[in-house]
Amino acid sequence: MMPGMEGAGLSSLDRPNSYIGKVVPRPNMARLLEGRGQYVSDVALPRMVHAVFVRSPHAHARIASIDVSVAKAMPGVIAVMAGAELANVVSPWVGVLSHLKGLKSAPQHAIAVDRACWQGEAVAVVLAISRVLAEDAAEHVAVEYEPLPAVINTRTALDPATPVIHPELGDNLAFERKIDAGAVAAAFERSDKIVDVEFVFGRHTGVTLEPRSIVADWNAGDRRMTVYLGNQAPHMVQNIVAKHLDLEESQVRVLCKDVGGSFGLKVHIYADEMAVCGLSKLLRRPVKFVADRVESFNTDIHARDHICRGRIGVSHDGTINVFEIDDLTGVGPYSMYPRTSAVEANQVIILIGGPYTTPNYKGRTRVVFQNKNVMSQYRGVGHPIACSITEGLVDLAAQAIGMDPVEIRRRNLVRDDAYPCDSPTGLKFESLSHHASLDKLVAMMRYGDLRAEQTQLRKEGIYRGIGIASFIEVTNPGAAFYGVGGARISSQDGVAVRLDAAGAVICQTSVTEQGQGSESMTAQIVASAIGVSMEKVRVILGDTDNTPYGGGTWASRGTGIAGEAALQAAKVLRGNILATAAAILQGKPDDFDIIDGMIVDAHGQQRIELNELARIAYFRPDTLPPGFQPELMATRHYVPRQYPFAFTNGVQASWLEVDVITGKVKLLKHWVVEDCGTIINPQLVDEQIRGGVVQGLGAALFEHCIYDESGQLTNANMADYLVPMAAEMPDIEVGHQVSPTLETELGAKGAGEAGAAGAAACVSNAVNDALSPFGVTITEIPLTPKLILTALGRI
Amino acid sequence: MKAPAFNYARASSVQEAIDLLSRHGDRAKVLSGGQSLMPALNLRLLAPEWLIDIGPIADLRRISVENGLLTIGASTRHADLQRSPDIAAHAPLLKDAIAHVAHPAIRNRGTIGGSLAHADPASELPACMVALDATVIVQGPDGERRIPAADFFVGIYETQLLPDELLVAIEVPKRTDGARHFFREYARRSGDYAMAGLAAEAEIDGDMFASLRLSFFAVDERPILAKASRHLIGRPVTEVMLAEACGALGDELAPQDDHQATIGMRHYLARQLLIACVVSLLGRSDLGARVVA
Amino acid sequence: MIAPVPITLIVNQERIEAMVPPRLNLADFLRDHLSLTGTHVGCEHGVCGACTVRVNGDIVRSCLMLAIQAENATVETIEGLSDSGEIADLQMAFHQRNALQCGFCTPAMLMAAQDLLLINSEPSRDQIREHLSGNYCRCTGYHAIVDAIESTVRARLERAE
């Protein structure tokens, strides 16, 4: 058991041989270690054809004509199709949600019809017997474009002089939200110092190592569509595919086996993927599409890309009186479907100032259309931005009044005994641990020693910096995220557990696995709750035909929601097993327990093994008392109802060195303390944190989708888009606080995005700390050598 | 993406390769390690009709030393250079430089001939050849040409090689006893092409440079043997001399702007490299701090 | 010839004779022709490292090599290294340390790690990171991978004593 978890109401899990809180290696890793996984890119079906898309080279252009005759005649080509033809099988969609009030978008087609709205939007597709032949033919699809004026610059997207991308919408404003809480003007007036800066966040993208991949297989005989897709939300995909291909949901089966990285990038369904489903239906044979890396950069959702003015008012005693932001983001020509492109901005505006007691807050965010690739949810959704702005402002405020960054946080973080409480933006906090986490972090990193080292090294012309960032994270979302807005994206999850005839446990869950450890987490909970060893539990997931209905793995919800469903289902099964044992052994269910796969009695005496119990139940029910029917399968569903989200919290720190000659930042060490409630498997949590941190570090230093003035993505390859690699990344130390949610028996909250939430904020703060002797402040990421040397006035 | 279709021919000798090149002219491309050619093919940036694979020509992969003269066959792989005791002894500059070229798996196939023929301006090895005053040996239908490295590189991906010529070897002259070298580059990440780099060879006489070959890369269309070195030779280097050299350097370089660095930044980085080089080679840490560059 | 040409090579100790179009790269040959799908493709332009295999004992990017260039070569993929048991200890260390999440980078990471350990029996953490500098992992953040390799180093040194 984890320290601090005592008395957390884990009775049913707090048993001998419990796996809860233990490091248990993930059972499903062995096949991946041997190269024996099955990713969608590995899938090959009989009669399968390969799709290659012809994509617009222009940011905005009318499609004057498409001549497919040459391409059609090329070797191996099965079909060549433009948007209009495909529109007969795939209906268009509009990416809006009713609870994001005022959000608007235009109908989007699987393949552009008449007009391409970003460089990379598909305008035609070639199907051939091999990928290479399809590529050969794609080069011969002759498309005539009439370029249209493109909206590229976010800052001027709303100017009256700027053309409107979708004239029927009236303007380029997709979404706007304002918040005004407390007494903002008075709070600024009262402040001794006001800091007012602009933050700039580069556009970046997910770069999963396995590109997006899909195989759609329409079996005209069964009248069923089987979709093999690397996706996090199979039931959502089932709904969308059925809806836009005019099928019943029962006609669609979505299979998500091994997925080569997802991070939110694969929680969406993309236009080209919809096209592939439609093409399979048209051609009556399996169609495969694996995004090429260049088209991944041009079509996988992008994220961030915010320009945000931030103001903070602080008193000399360190009291933070007020936060104010004005945020602007450009999301591409369409709001992504079905999760929309307004969620990131919406998260930014509600999360600002989240860790602090400051009651006064004013915010505005605006989401505008542009002729660039679509933007939507990617790991951390809004958190990294809100955290960078909040924590950047807090550090600047501390600097303005000459206070240590740790001290100003101690004076303003919500007290650990203040819960439950609400934030000024209406967020409901059940139980957080900002102060305990910060204390732990300060101890882990030996803050005082580091400061001394920093001072010493500065004398030698070595500029090191410390950056700290506290954060809150939205996890375990209930219906408030999508359901209330009208999207058929389940907020509940279901788990079915059964004892098979040989005494093993089979568990079907609606969450999916992309390496987070969903399978392992489920098996640990189920094994512990029933009383069997983990080897006896087999978890089935990622198959809409064979799992209960549910949301999937995203928004840091898998453990908190599906984990609870697993626990409850396992408890019911355990009860049913004990009832069966009682029937066999002629006692009362309460007289027995299950320990390590064995029914034991009140004296601890081993009575029968589960496989023997199963044998009797399945093959010799005639020997059981009359009227007794063993029910060796149980299903439970769960969704949080009390809180719309389970907030978690944490704090991170970065220790780095800036080479003031070259402008290069060297990351020396990173620390995280986070509180995700009950920890099922500390190793899995730690690795989620580390992976997320490095994605944040990538954003802080390297990753950037660079568009030119004409809307061309100029670095759409892995040589020019810089991802974080092993040699530049630091070791990352992770510590935990444990404040379980009392809403569930399990007490678990999410941990998937905490790492990404705070990492970039730390790095920015640390760079500014390192450069403080030069009087330089940089509030833009990525922090490239070019940016740093420019700020230092050296170039 | 997959490469466009091409014909493939395996050359088993230099002569056969040259015959094939003569026959197919600029419709053909030599395939050596493939570490630059294959990405370009896979991205469909090139569509040669023929690839002429020189991999099977065994005698192109060799390192030999005779009378202090180091000869490196064109097909010698980056990893061979890295591991070779002869390179460590006779051209330690190359050993230092090669660690910055790409990553282990790429160094296992990329070749020195390919690197020089490819002539990426941000590439390390071309600059090293210029610093080492190496001679590039090419063979064509009309026989052999010996081209000083400083003349071999013409522009971005452009050399003196004619379409029917094969780069066969590089000769690095004998190293004198007092020779020292310096290699440094500024790159975003380990193994990335440089934003700016400097490969230098020097002969040091007491506290003076007797000679100094400064070969800058990634700051022009090709490696530049900087004449700014003349400000530093034959006298004990002073801050003023170093500042003059830095000043003179600016006129010699014509860098390009890209995602990683602006023109001004490349000029600036080149000056920093120059200072670091002088400080390091002369062991004069007093110089660096005070020269404003 | 643009038309397929015959090649002969050894893949994972098995003699293979095949007809391949000249433009077919080794990664696609292994995956599509031999169904050795443990070799992954992440970029096809030589940067991500996911396609790393061993050719004649050296690790190489299989997307940057033509299948024809493997004529007479000995090619080893993750499937071969797994079956021979050569990297069983590394695999176990990766497993114990959760040094993979989605696992897409893992076969190549194991190749690169084993390559390092064959040439340097006692690498530092920095040397490990440097040797992996051409292998992208989006999931783990690398720390756990470095840990797993480090623990394998220690175990191998102990066994050697």
Ligand SMILES: Cc1cc2nc3c(=O)[nH]c(=O)nc-3n(C[C@H](O)[C@H](O)[C@H](O)COP(=O)(O)OP(=O)(O)OC[C@H]3O[C@@H](n4cnc5c(N)ncnc54)[C@H](O)[C@@H]3O)c2cc1C
């Ligand atoms: C991810 C990545 C990172 C890299 N990073 C770096 C780096 O930091 N620094 C660096 O210098 N390089 C880098 N490279 C390139 C690498 O060093 C290449 O190996 C080298 O540039 C080309 O050598 P090659 O043998 O592979 O040539 P090939 O790719 O086979 O050929 C390159 C060109 O040279 C021609 N050619 C080859 N050999 C001959 C010959 N003998 N005669 C005439 N023409 C010939 C070819 O026709 C072709 O045009 C990188 C490559 C990759 C994929």
Ligand code: FES
């Ligand atoms: S697929 Fe070969 S390096 Fe990326």
Ligand code: FES
């Ligand atoms: S484990 Fe997913 S890319 Fe490395």
